[in-house]
Amino acid sequence: MSLLELERATIRFGGLVAVDEVSFKLQKGDLFGLIGPNGAGKTTCFNLITGVYKPTSGSIKFRGSEIQGTPPNKIARLGICRTFQNIRLFPALSVLENVVVGGYLRHHTTLASALAYLPSALKETRRLKEEAMGYLKILDLQDVPNARSADLPYGMQRRLEIARAMATKPELLLLDEPAAGMNPLEKQDLMETVRRIRDQQGITILVIEHDMRFVMNLCERIVVLDHGEEIAQGAPEQIRNDPKVISAYLGEPV
Amino acid sequence: MKFWGIRFVSIIIAIVACLALQAFEGGRSDYEQRIIVLIGLYITLAVSLNLINGITGQFSIGHAAFYQVGAYLTGFLTVTYFAKQPIHNLGAWLILMMVVGALGAAIAGLIVGLPSLRLRGDYLAIVTLGFGEIIRIIVQNQRILGGSYGMNVAPKYKSIALVWMLAIFCIAVCRNLLKTAHGLPFLAVREDEVASSAMGVNVTRVKVTAFLLGSAFAGAAGALLAHFEGFITPTTFGMDVSFIILTMVVLGGTGSITGSVVAAALLSYLPEYLRGLKGPDGQALQIAGYNVVAWLIAVGVAVALIRWAINNYHGPKAKKYGLYVGAFLVGFVVRYVTSFGLKFIPGLAAKLIPVDQVRMLIFAVALIVIMLLRPQGIFAHHEFSWSWVRRLFTRRPVPQTAVSA
Numbered sequence: 145m146s147l148l149e150l151e152r153a154t155i156r157f158g159g160l161v162a163v164d165e166v167s168f169k170l171q172k173g174d175l176f177g178l179i180g181p182n183g184a185g186k187t188t189c190f191n192l193i194t195g196v197y198k199p200t201s202g203s204i205k206f207r208g209s210e211i212q213g214t215p216p217n218k219i220a221r222l223g224i225c226r227t228f229q230n231i232r233l234f235p236a237l238s239v240l241e242n243v244v245v246g247g248y249l250r251h252h253t254t255l256a257s258a259l260a261y262l263p264s265a266l267k268e269t270r271r272l273k274e275e276a277m278g279y280l281k282i283l284d285l286q287d288v289p290n291a292r293s294a295d296l297p298y299g300m301q302r303r304l305e306i307a308r309a310m311a312t313k314p315e316l317l318l319l320d321e322p323a324a325g326m327n328p329l330e331k332q333d334l335m336e337t338v339r340r341i342r343d344q345q346g347i348t349i350l351v352i353e354h355d356m357r358f359v360m361n362l363c364e365r366i367v368v369l370d371h372g373e374e375i376a377q378g379a380p381e382q383i384r385n386d387p388k389v390i391s392a393y394l395g396e397p398v
Numbered sequence: 399m400k401f402w403g404i405r406f407v408s409i410i411i412a413i414v415a416c417l418a419l420q421a422f423e424g425g426r427s428d429y430e431q432r433i434i435v436l437i438g439l440y441i442t443l444a445v446s447l448n449l450i451n452g453i454t455g456q457f458s459i460g461h462a463a464f465y466q467v468g469a470y471l472t473g474f475l476t477v478t479y480f481a482k483q484p485i486h487n488l489g490a491w492l493i494l495m496m497v498v499g500a501l502g503a504a505i506a507g508l509i510v511g512l513p514s515l516r517l518r519g520d521y522l523a524i525v526t527l528g529f530g531e532i533i534r535i536i537v538q539n540q541r542i543l544g545g546s547y548g549m550n551v552a553p554k555y556k557s558i559a560l561v562w563m564l565a566i567f568c569i570a571v572c573r574n575l576l577k578t579a580h581g582l583p584f585l586a587v588r589e590d591e592v593a594s595s596a597m598g599v600n601v602t603r604v605k606v607t608a609f610l611l612g613s614a615f616a617g618a619a620g621a622l623l624a625h626f627e628g629f630i631t632p633t634t635f636g637m638d639v640s641f642i643i644l645t646m647v648v649l650g651g652t653g654s655i656t657g658s659v660v661a662a663a664l665l666s667y668l669p670e671y672l673r674g675l676k677g678p679d680g681q682a683l684q685i686a687g688y689n690v691v692a693w694l695i696a697v698g699v700a701v702a703l704i705r706w707a708i709n710n711y712h713g714p715k716a717k718k719y720g721l722y723v724g725a726f727l728v729g730f731v732v733r734y735v736t737s738f739g740l741k742f743i744p745g746l747a748a749k750l751i752p753v754d755q756v757r758m759l760i761f762a763v764a765l766i767v768i769m770l771l772r773p774q775g776i777f778a779h780h781e782f783s784w785s786w787v788r789r790l791f792t793r794r795p796v797p798q799t800a801v802s803a
Contacts, residue, residue, distance in 0.1 A: 194596060220598030228596075234589035236779065237582070244579055245586045249598030251579060255607065258580035259571050263401055269579040312598055 145208050147172045147348050148224075148316055153192055153202035153212075162188045164372040165202065170316070175342050176350045177363030177380075181392055184369040186352045187229055190318050194226050195219040206316070221249055225314035227305040229321050229352070235294035239285060239304055242293050243276035244269075246311030276311055283307040283337065299330045303337070310341065317341070319351045323358050331355065335362050356393075360384065368392065412566050420559040431558065435626050437666045438561035439619045442568045444646035444662035445655055446615035449572055451644070452653035453581070454608035455588025457523045460510065460530030461643045464613035466635035467506045468499030468620025470537055473551040473630055480553060488555040492625055496564065496618040503617020504610045506533070511609030515602055518591075530640055538632040548631030555625045564622060568615045572655050576781075584608060588653075649768060651775025656782040661775075669761055692736035700729030704791050 146169040155163045163185040170176050178186050191197045193204060195216040204212045206222060214222070225246075234242050251268055258265040280286045283303040288296065293304055302322055309317055322338070323331045335358060342349050353359045359366060360380045368376040368383060370392040376383055383389055423434050447461045472495040476485075485491045510529045517525055538546050575581040586594040587604045595601050624630050646665050650657025703725035711718055768776065780786065 196592070196596075216592075216595040217598050217600045220596060225598075226596055228593065232590050232593040232596075234586050234593065236589055237585055241582055241585070245582045245594065245599065246597050248579055248583055253580075255580055258578040259574050261405075261570075261574040261577065265578045265580065269577075272579045308597065 146170060146205075147174075147207060148193070148350075149203075149205040150189075150193070151203045151205070153189075153199045153204055155188060155192060155197055156200045161372050163192065163199075163369075166367075166369065166372075166374045167202075168367045168374070168377060170348055170350060172315075172348055173342065173346060174348050174350075175339070175362060175364045176348075177359040177366040178350060178352045178369065179354075179356070179359055179366060179383075180369035180375075183371075184392075185372040186369055187320055188372075189369070190226060190320055190352065193219075193318065194224060217249075220312055220314075223313070223315035224318065225309040225312040225316075226318035227302075227309050227320055227322060229324070231298075231301050231305055233293040233301060233304060233308070235292070237293060238290050239280065239293050239296065240273060240276055240289035242304060243279050243308050243311045244272045246279075246308040247272045247275050247313075249312055276307075279307040279311050282310070282341065284333075299326050302326065303334070306337075306341075310345070310347070314347060316348045316350065319349065319353075321352055321354060323353055323355055331358055338362060413563065416559040416562040416566070419562055420557065423558055424556075431556065432626075433667065433670050434558055435556075435561050435622075437663050438558070438565045439623055440643070440646065440662040440666040441565040441659050442561075442615055442619040443643045444650070444658040445565075445568050445572055446612040446619075447643050448647045448650075448653065448655060448658040449575075449584075449615075450608050450612040451647050452651075452658070453572070453576070453588065454584045454605060456605055456608060457519055458510075458526040458609075458612075459523050459640050459644050460526035460528075460533075461612075461616055462635040462637070462639040463510075463526075463530035463533040464503040464506055464616035465620040465623070465639070466533055466537065466632070467503045467613075468617030469624040469630050469635070470543055470549070470620075471502040471617075472496075472499040472621035473549055473624040474543060476551055476553070476625065477549070485553065488553060489557065489560075492555050492557060492560060492621070495621045495625065496560070499617040499621030500614040501617070503620065504614040506617075507609040507613025508606065510613075511606050515605055527637070527640070530635075530637065534632050534635060544631070546632060548629055548634075551624045551628050551630065554628035557622070557626070561619075561622050561626070564615070564618055569655060569659060571611070571615075573781075576655070585653075645765065649765065649775055651777035651779060653779045654775065654777040654781055656780070657775050657777030660777065668764070672761065692733045695736050696729040696733030699732045700725050701791070703728060708791055 148170040149167075150169075151167050152165040153163060153167070154161065154165050166185070166189060168176075178189060180186050188197065192199050192212070195211070195214050195218070198213045202212075203210050206224060211219060211222065234245060237245070251272060253262075253265045253268045277286065277289065280289060283306055285300060285303055285307060288300070293301065296304060302325070306317075306319065306322065319338070323334055326334060338349060338351070339362065341347055351359065351363060353362075360383075363380060366376075366378065366380055366383045367374060368386070368389050370388075375388045375392060376386045378386075419434070423431060443461060443465060447458065450456050450458045450461075475498060476491070476495060479485065510526060513525065537543050543549055575584065583594065583599045583604050584607075586597070586599055587601055591601050594604075620635075623634075627634075642665065643662075646661040647658055649665065650659070650661030704722055707718065707721040707725060711721060772778075
């Protein structure tokens with residue numbers, strides 16, 4: 145059974161078909177790439193999977209059960225978590241607090257115990273903070289736990305988003321252009337980190353990325369979208385030489 | 399066990415302090431007692447609105463409605479019950495009424511909270527504003543509740559202690575929320591709803607909880623007000639009250655509990671303080687002005703001296719504390735010398751209009767000045783803490799963790 149399965153997933157906004165009958169399957173442990181030119185429907189695809197939008201038709205299955213139409217917070221509980229293309233941290237919160245919010249869905253105490261300041265709630269808070277520190281270490285952010293997240297430089301903010309998503313302990317992690325705005329060195333680092341997350345934590349990863357080199361080097365399988373339609377699917381070498389992909393990215397020869 | 403020890407002691411201290419306040423102030427005039435009670439009630443209202451507005455980021459401007467629901471519900475219950483049989487233990491009855499008022503207001507909070515879940519920012523503000531007016535107008539048109547004439551709540555029960563216990567309880571609950579991980583989803587919803595729901599935060603639930611808690615405290619405050627005043631009218635809970643509470647939250651610094659408390663105390667006391675400064679020639683205002691200037695200079699001098707002592711004197715501890723005390727004394731001397739000196743500036747006072755006429759003008763100008771000088775509020779998003787007090791006196795604030803690019 146595949147971990148995630150999109151079957152002819154389609155969404156229309158009025159007359160615009162943003163995602164048109166896209167199907168692909170992710171196996172557990174995959175490092176999967178989703179690429180395509182601007183406006184191809186990649187982020188919309190993410191929004192479908194994470195429950196921000198409900199598909200007009202088609203189905204999305206996670207671990208064999210259909211999840212389309214489930215609200216985003218429940219999807220996160222099921223084990224799918226994401227980062228955002230335009231970074232969406234909680235700007236006024238500290239780096240550590242941002243990650244604790246991610247871990248919060250696995251807390252085990254009631255709100256009442258927190259309001260009464262019972263030791264159980266404090267213990268839980270400490271536990272969540274310790275766990276969060278662990279995730280900060282993985283993303284190499286352990287030196288700045290108390291900085292306001294809005295004050296972090298761009299690259300660190302991107303990494304913090306990944307740490308926050310990992311704190312929800314997902315089975316499937318969706319990264320929306322994680323390398324955008326990074327310099328080549330940072331990109332290299334990020335690539336290693338993402339691979340390490342997959343190898344060590346066993347988290348399946350689906351990446352949207354514009355940087356072809358990044359995707360080709362990182363991903364093991366790739367789906368290419370153009371104008372909401374799936375135009376190719378396969379291993380990086382296959383994609384690199386696919387005439388449809390080349391024409392989508394470079395245009396038709398005149 | 400240390401934890402429970404501290405907990406137990408601090409609760410006892412809080413209760414004793416409230417009872418002591420009651421014992422000391424209970425003998426004062428009705429007017430003065432009323433000011434003390436109103437400060438306590440406004441602290442409760444501001445801190446509870448801060449939970450909705452500042453911490454959860456839901457812009458609600460109808461807080462007086464919940465206050466009103468609590469007041470009228472419990473007032474009505476007391477009157478109805480008392481007509482049938484006398485109430486012997488009024489204190490216990492009032493505590494029961496606080497709970498009832500809180501529950502009633504919480505239900506009202508749920509009613510306004512649910513439809514507003516789909517609304518954000520300005521739209522939510524309009525809905526809550528409208529809700530506040532609806533409640534007021536409904537009450538105004540109920541003959542059984544006294545209509546526009548108001549309702550006599552008998553028997554009255556004046557309890558300064560209960561008012562302040564409620565205020566402290568409200569502060570404690572909000573502080574506890576922020577001190578544990580459970581407060582973070584509330585802040586996260588304020589910061590970014592989309593991101594919070596992607597992180598598994600149930601945004602709906604968080605918002606409803608904030609509305610429930612916030613309105614419950616306002617309802618309990620309303621119960622206390624009704625029984626303290628013994629007479630309530632719909633105008634007691636008009637739009638202006640909602641705006642005053644909102645002003646307290648914004649002025650104190652949105653999201654800061656400390657800020658809400660300080661601003662609530664300030665804004666509920668200031669109009670009364672200014673009221674006291676009557677005088678045909680405005681002399682009282684002049685003296686008050688001098689006093690404020692003198693206090694500012696004196697505090698400045700004292701803080702500067704203490705800073706100097708901390709940073710430059712490294713001798714025995716006893717002498718060091720002596721220096722601190724000395725700095726305070728110098729501050730006092732400076733304060734009296736300054737106000738004495740200022741009194742010799744002639745002619746200013748006679749030209750001023752009687753203060754009781756410009757009371758609210760001064761109040762408004764003070765608000766505008768504060769918001770211009772410090773738009774993020776007096777405390778911004780900071781909270782009171784002992785380390786903050788320590789930093790105030792040392793030369794340089796402890797730097798936040800440095801971020802290297």
